[in-house]
Amino acid sequence: NVFYNNAAWNATALYAFKLENRKKKKGAYAETENGYKHLLSLNKSFQLGNGWGTGLIYELEYTKGDIVTSAKVDGLKTTKAEHSIRPYLTYWNNEYSAGFYSNLEYLYNDSDKSAWGSREEEGYSLLFKPYKRFGQWEVAAELYYQVKENKAKTSNGSLNEASDFTEMYIEPIVQYSFEEAGTMYVRARIGENETKHTDGWAKNETFFKDIRKATLGYEQAIGDDWLVKGELEWAKDTETFSKLKGEEKTVEQETMYLQALYRF
Numbered sequence: 001n002v003f004y005n006n007a008a009w010n011a012t013a014l015y016a017f018k019l020e021n022r023k024k025k026k027g028a029y030a031e032t033e034n035g036y037k038h039l040l041s042l043n044k045s046f047q048l049g050n051g052w053g054t055g056l057i058y059e060l061e062y063t064k065g066d067i068v069t070s071a072k073v074d075g076l077k078t079t080k081a082e083h084s085i086r087p088y089l090t091y092w093n094n095e096y097s098a099g100f101y102s103n104l105e106y107l108y109n110d111s112d113k114s115a116w117g118s119r120e121e122e123g124y125s126l127l128f129k130p131y132k133r134f135g136q137w138e139v140a141a142e143l144y145y146q147v148k149e150n151k152a153k154t155s156n157g158s159l160n161e162a163s164d165f166t167e168m169y170i171e172p173i174v175q176y177s178f179e180e181a182g183t184m185y186v187r188a189r190i191g192e193n194e195t196k197h198t199d200g201w202a203k204n205e206t207f208f209k210d211i212r213k214a215t216l217g218y219e220q221a222i223g224d225d226w227l228v229k230g231e232l233e234w235a236k237d238t239e240t241f242s243k244l245k246g247e248e249k250t251v252e253q254e255t256m257y258l259q260a261l262y263r264f
Helices: none
Strands: 002-006 011-026 029-049 052-069 077-093 098-112 118-134 137-153 159-177 183-200 206-222 226-241 248-262
Touching: 118 159, 137 183
Parallel strands: none
Antiparallel strands: 002 011, 011 029, 029 052, 052 077, 077 098, 098 118, 118 137, 137 159, 159 183, 183 206, 206 226, 226 248
């Protein structure tokens, strides 16, 4: 990650590069995907006075890779471009030590997996996050809602799937800043999403998913230039299929993140 901040322009920019290697195996079938991902994020903010602020964020995430399978499908390549435009509004009140962050998002994703077909996603989301500080403590709650239309086609251009997606969640956050050390925080996300298939192979099928996620994190400044950060995340998703007599699929995972950031 490379981050740039221009205080005179109230503007920031982020570029990130990631290499990916994903392997999947089920019985005699094996699949490997190798690729890379670019992320560009631009943020321009404006101060409105009396604690109010606004701005605009544009993000582009571009992924390109190659897929090799035991089924010997030749020439499988994947490309994906994810666009996000987010105008935002913020407020902070010094007297009450409270404020909020909010944004409206327009998103458009376009992916192509050559012989496996293509997919387009377009939608909107709304995020609202009020927060309040009590000395060294800070409490907040993130509220999120998204609607999205999906359309997938086969490699010859015929419709494979059309669906409507909605998701909502609430995520309470509590953090504590130590006087002689860093900041510790805990987040817990509770939500659900729904996919309604309107056409294609799963027409009239509906998928329901319950989302449960908890995160424990700590970040610490080292000297004037370094910031180190670590997170432990536990997540559990339970998906129910409407036409398969309530059949469920549960995915549970634990993830650890370790980061070191250097400021020039």
